[in-house]
Amino acid sequence: MVLNKFFINVLLRVTIIVLTCVALGIVLQHLDRGYYFTLAGVIFLILFQAYMLVNQVNKTNADLEKFFSAVLDHDTSVRFSGKAMNTSFKKLHNKMNQVNIVIQNAKIENERTSNFLQSVVDHVDIGLLSFDMDGTIGIYNRVAKRYLNVQQPWQLSSFKTMNDEMFKIIHTIKPGQEILHKMNINNLLQSILIKATELKYESNVIKLISFQDITNELDKKELDSWQRLVRVLTHEIMNSISPITSLTSVISGYFKKKDDKNPVPLEKIDHQIVSKTLSGLNTIEETGKGLLDFVDKYRSLTSLPKPDLSKFHIDNLFRKCKLLMESNIPNNLKIVVSVYPEDIAIVADYAQIEQVLINLIKNASEALSNKKNGTIHLKAFYGDGGILIQVEDNGIGISNDITEDIFVPFYTTKENGSGIGLSLSKQIMQNHDGTISVNSAPNKGSKFTLKFQLAD
Numbered sequence: 001m002v003l004n005k006f007f008i009n010v011l012l013r014v015t016i017i018v019l020t021c022v023a024l025g026i027v028l029q030h031l032d033r034g035y036y037f038t039l040a041g042v043i044f045l046i047l048f049q050a051y052m053l054v055n056q057v058n059k060t061n062a063d064l065e066k067f068f069s070a071v072l073d074h075d076t077s078v079r080f081s082g083k084a085m086n087t088s089f090k091k092l093h094n095k096m097n098q099v100n101i102v103i104q105n106a107k108i109e110n111e112r113t114s115n116f117l118q119s120v121v122d123h124v125d126i127g128l129l130s131f132d133m134d135g136t137i138g139i140y141n142r143v144a145k146r147y148l149n150v151q152q153p154w155q156l157s158s159f160k161t162m163n164d165e166m167f168k169i170i171h172t173i174k175p176g177q178e179i180l181h182k183m184n185i186n187n188l189l190q191s192i193l194i195k196a197t198e199l200k201y202e203s204n205v206i207k208l209i210s211f212q213d214i215t216n217e218l219d220k221k222e223l224d225s226w227q228r229l230v231r232v233l234t235h236e237i238m239n240s241i242s243p244i245t246s247l248t249s250v251i252s253g254y255f256k257k258k259d260d261k262n263p264v265p266l267e268k269i270d271h272q273i274v275s276k277t278l279s280g281l282n283t284i285e286e287t288g289k290g291l292l293d294f295v296d297k298y299r300s301l302t303s304l305p306k307p308d309l310s311k312f313h314i315d316n317l318f319r320k321c322k323l324l325m326e327s328n329i330p331n332n333l334k335i336v337v338s339v340y341p342e343d344i345a346i347v348a349d350y351a352q353i354e355q356v357l358i359n360l361i362k363n364a365s366e367a368l369s370n371k372k373n374g375t376i377h378l379k380a381f382y383g384d385g386g387i388l389i390q391v392e393d394n395g396i397g398i399s400n401d402i403t404e405d406i407f408v409p410f411y412t413t414k415e416n417g418s419g420i421g422l423s424l425s426k427q428i429m430q431n432h433d434g435t436i437s438v439n440s441a442p443n444k445g446s447k448f449t450l451k452f453q454l455a456d
Helices: 004-026 034-070 089-122 142-148 157-161 164-172 215-254 271-302 314-325 349-366 398-406 419-430
Strands: 128-129 137-140 178-185 188-199 204-213 311-312 333-340 345-348 376-382 386-393 435-440 446-452
Touching: 004 034, 128 142, 128 178, 142 178, 142 204, 142 435, 157 164, 164 178, 215 271, 314 333, 314 349, 314 376, 345 349, 345 446, 349 376, 349 386, 349 419, 349 446, 419 435
Parallel strands: 333 376
Antiparallel strands: 128 137, 128 204, 178 188, 188 204, 311 345, 376 386, 386 446, 435 446
């Protein structure tokens, strides 16, 4: 509506100028009659109308320039007079003022939302830090300040002088990677889990780092692990010690009188007592050897050598494991290998990872012992920010109530199992900065997943 009135106003002035010019042409044809004052009046009228038209257009341009400049400068305080003589200018000014109010309200709402989000970020108990490719810091909450010990940094380089070790972690951590870092905060040693992720916004890449204190969780997990380990150790040791103690009492009774003070005379020790004694001693010896073997297995868990790292292709490792195990599994089972892409390589201790895979394949074959068409599938692929190796079978599976216990040393559900295979595999993966996990359900098979960091 405002633009229509402006157009009509301009059109009217242009029409008057045109008509005045026509009048000027007529006057010029009769100058010989002395219409000089009329000529001067017509020329003045033309100049005046042209001036008024230019003035109106310039005023409109000036108001529009002022309005858009204020918008570009985020200045919503500019107001235009609503008392203009011209109705079109008055309505135009009113519309500009309304737009300014809308922009101002949007700005206030944006600031309110920004303050709310900042309050939420500061309220959480996880430290958050974000920065772009140039190292300019965006998010930096109060928990992050406690861990990084820098109050108001603008650039990532600010952390280098204050906390060089943490700066290296922040600078080198990869998206999807997790790093457990121990540090002293208020004279207390705390375990901080550091994670990283990347957010892409148009052409800019923003890295988001989180810092979480998991000291209590680790302490509880460690205590729980120790309790389960002690429970298993107590069970195994008691199973060995109790028969020895009982048998020792029985053998001792052969050579004591009923009063338990004086020994039985030699002439009363016959061949039957000697035979029973020798049989009991043999049992004690075998039980003792079993206990020594148990302790030796425990020692193997606590003295695992450090990984001898080298880079090798997973496809070659799979083929070797398949060749080694195919002669030791029943004919009703088959091992399938799939590696995508074929050139996936990891940096690890070849012999230790081979030991882990052989143990998992052996467990899978035992779970498939009663299966007519059992399959053990060895897979390798990129996923979850790393390299994944999976050993999957379609066997009897594992019940949910024992899934958490299968990695506990000496825990086993097998009649002749040692209970150290999976716990040893877990320790090997931890020494490689990797993880081992299981996904299983009764009668639906099991899938063990080894996760390795990406090779540089």
